[in-house]
Amino acid sequence: AQTVTQSQPEMSVQEAETVTLSCTYDTSESDYYLFWYKQPPSRQMILVIRQEAYKQQNATENRFSVNFQKAAKSFSLKISDSQLGDAAMYFCAYRSPPSGNTPLVFGKGTRLSVIA
Amino acid sequence: DVKVTQSSRYLVKRTGEKVFLECVQDMDHENMFWYRQDPGLGLRLIYFSYDVKMKEKGDIPEGYSVSREKKERFSLILESASTNQTSMYLCASRELGRNYGYTFGSGTRLTVV
Numbered sequence: 001a002q003t004v005t006q007s008q009p010e011m012s013v014q015e016a017e018t019v020t021l022s023c024t025y026d027t028s029e030s031d032y033y034l035f036w037y038k039q040p041p042s043r044q045m046i047l048v049i050r051q052e053a054y055k056q057q058n059a060t061e062n063r064f065s066v067n068f069q070k071a072a073k074s075f076s077l078k079i080s081d082s083q084l085g086d087a088a089m090y091f092c093a094y095r096s097p098p099s100g101n102t103p104l105v106f107g108k109g110t111r112l113s114v115i116a
Numbered sequence: 117d118v119k120v121t122q123s124s125r126y127l128v129k130r131t132g133e134k135v136f137l138e139c140v141q142d143m144d145h146e147n148m149f150w151y152r153q154d155p156g157l158g159l160r161l162i163y164f165s166y167d168v169k170m171k172e173k174g175d176i177p178e179g180y181s182v183s184r185e186k187k188e189r190f191s192l193i194l195e196s197a198s199t200n201q202t203s204m205y206l207c208a209s210r211e212l213g214r215n216y217g218y219t220f221g222s223g224t225r226l227t228v229v
Contacts, residue, residue, distance in 0.1 A: 009156070035217050045206065045220035091158060093217070101147055101166040103174065104218060108158035 002027045004094050006107035013082045014115050021077045021110045023092030032096035034075045039089040087114045122221035135194040137224050139207030148190035153204040197228045
């Protein structure tokens with residue numbers, strides 16, 4: 001079974017600084033999707049960014065970018081110019097195959113604090 | 117925008133009660149999911165459904181059942197609630213064939229006393 005590992009239960013960052021959250025996954029598949037979700041105190045899960053495994057180019061969404069290393073099975077999230085509103089739980093998730101009905105597999109999450 | 121609505125934000129039930137957690141989505145999505153979220157354990161899949169009247173067990177189905185009689189509604193049932201089922205429950209939906217991840221509800225925090 002596929003597994004997703006987030007090795008940092010908690011992290012903190014100064015406002016306006018950059019932080020990187022780590023995620024590794026275990027799979028024998030070659031085609032899959034990876035996601036980062038954010039869960040603020042409101043509890044609403046929000047999709048931050050996604051990456052298709054067949055794409056070599058790292059995905060970017062404004063201040064959020066990923067470092068996707070397929071051979072190393074690593075998918076880290078970089079948050080630039082951190083803001084107070086970035087404080088949340090962040091979950092890494094995996095899905096294969098990309099089509100069909102398979103559910104997402106989530107990591108255990110990283111709680112990010114932003115210090116003013 | 118797709119909306120996924122969970123009927124209760126907070127719920128307190130007694131041990132042994134039968135509990136229904138309701139989830140409704142308004143965009144005709146085929147796939148619906150129930151996850152349980154606990155500190156340090158992340159999100160764990162309880163059940164999912166890929167179409168009306170279809171259901172599949174997830175990683176932790178024990179003590180739970182589900183019902184999907186209509187496409188828009190996916191119910192999670194705790195047949196006899198126990199204190200170890202105190203948790204946050206998240207419902208999600210996804211359109212078949214689309215790869216944009218899930219749309220989540222805002223969660224139900226269930227306390228069993």
